[in-house]
Amino acid sequence: MTSKLTSPIVCCGPLSSTRSNCAMAFLTRIVAVAALFSFAYAGVSGPSAAENYAVAAQRAREHHQRAPLVRAAPDRVRRRGMQRRCKGSTPTTTSTTTTTSSYSTSKTWKPNDVTTSSTSSTTQPPKQTPGNPSSGGKKKAFAWGGSPDELGNFVNGHVGYIYNWRADPPQQDGLQAASMLWGWKNLDGFRQKRSQYPILMGPNECVPLDLLSPHKLIRFNHPGSTLTPRLLCPYLML
C-alpha cells in the first residue's frame, strides 16, 4: 500500500504521448490516493477495511436477494407500503375498497364533511361518540310519521336512525331511535322514556319572542304548549 501511495506517476506506452492522457492519469492517481487515505482513516477509527467490505458485500447480497421478491409482488402490496408512509390517503382508500356500501363506517362523525376536502378530513380521527358504532356509520334517518307496523318495509342498509318528534319513537333492529323532547307538551312522556333511548333530541324549534307572530305561534307551537309571551330583559330580546 505504501508503495502505491508514493509511486510516481509515469506516463508510458502509446497513449502516454499526449498531454491530456497524462493529465487524466494524474487525476486518476489523485483520486486513488484520496480513496486510499479515506480507507486508511476508516481502518484506524473503526472496523478494518476488510471487515467493512465484508459487511457491505453482505448487505448488497441481501439487497439483491430481496429485489426479485419486490418486483414479483402485486401492485396493491407496493401501494400499501407507500400508504404507510403517506398517512393522509390511507383511510379513504381502505373504506372505499373494503365496504360494499357507500355509507362506510369511516365516514361518520366528521364535522368538516360539508366544506373541507377529503384530504383534510381523513387526517382527523372520527369523533368517538356514544352510540355511534351500532348505527354502522349510516347517515340517513327516518323522520317517521307513519305506523310502526309499516316501518319494516322501509328499513334497508342505508338508514341508521329514526325519530318521530315524540319521546317514544318505534324501535327497530338496525336503527337507533332518538327520543325528542318536543317541548312542554311531552315533558312527562319524555321523563319516562329518555332512559330507554341512546339519543336525546332537544326541543323542536325555538323562536325568538319578538318574532312571534300569530302565524308563527300556530306553526311553531303545538296546541297545549305553555308558551306565553313574557317581558324579558332587554339583552335577551333577539
Add this chain to the structure above:
Amino acid sequence: MSVPDVVKLWNAEIRPYGTGKLLVSPSVTTATDGLSQLQQFFSTCGGTDNCGVCVLIQLFLNIILTDLFPLDQVDIISLHYYGNQASDLITYVTKMHNSLPNLPIWLSEYSCQRSLNI
C-alpha cells in the same frame, strides 16, 4: 318556544341525563335566523332562570365555563330547512358549520316551502 324556554328544558331535562347518550341540539330553522338562536342557546344554556340579575350572572359564568367545557353538552346540531333553492340550503348548512365547526350537523327536516304552488 322561546330560547329561554329551550334553555330551561335543556338544562333540567336533557343535559343531566346525557351521560352515555348522544345529545342533539334544539332544532332551528332558516325562517327565524336559526344561527342567532343557536348562538344564544350555547351562550346561555348553563342558566336556569330568566330573571335579569340571574341571567347576567349566568352569562358571566358561562363565559368562563365555556372556555373550560366548550359545548360539552351538545354532540350534534340539528337543522331544519324550508326553502325552494338547493343553493340556499347549501349556504345555510355551510354557514352553520363555519360558525360551529366542531359539531356534526343533522338536517332533521327539509322541504320545498312552496311545494303546494308548483
